[in-house]
Amino acid sequence: AQSVSQHNHHVILSEAASLELGCNYSYGGTVNLFWYVQYPGQHLQLLLKYFSGDPLVKGIKGFEAEFIKSKFSFNLRKPSVQWSDTAEYFCAVNANNAGNMLTFGGGTRLMVKP
């Protein structure tokens, strides 16, 4: 069965700092990869997704993620965070032989200090 690990549970940054959130998955086959964000009091929203092609994926609000197949990783990055990026970030994987179910990581709570 696939699993997803997010190693950073809590991250605190100052505005304008660069962000990288780690995501690793365990599954040997083809996967689709997602990052979702949950702002305080709101629902899960898709930031970006990878299913094929260029392993560097650009999403909304200046976020990007890079799929490195050899490392089973899909890390999320943003060069300069803003206070409004304070939220919880979830990595999720859909293995192609697992139907449509998403397997989520444990989430990373990001706090950006103004």
Added chain:
Amino acid sequence: EPEVTQTPSHQVTQMGQEVILRCVPISNHLYFYWYRQILGQKVEFLVSFYNNEISEKSEIFDDQFSVERPDGSNFTLKIRSTKLEDSAMYFCASTTTSGDTDTQYFGPGTRLTVL
């Protein structure tokens, strides 16, 4: 922008009682899902539903759980006899098709508290 909605936002119930959590998926979507997140734990898949039947379900989705699309707009999750360990945030999601690249759109969740 169309959204998935869920009611109620918070449900408190006594152990052993039945609860029904309601979701209204995005109107042209055909695939529906329930996930849950126990406090401090990961979001976990429960069940997917298409064409009025269950497509997939996880080990968590035992005989105490059922899903239904009673009309053209609602998608419900019923827990027949709630247990303390059913306390969690329950999220509904929907997609247009089952394609691998389709995004699942999530609702805001229902917080279920079983006393």
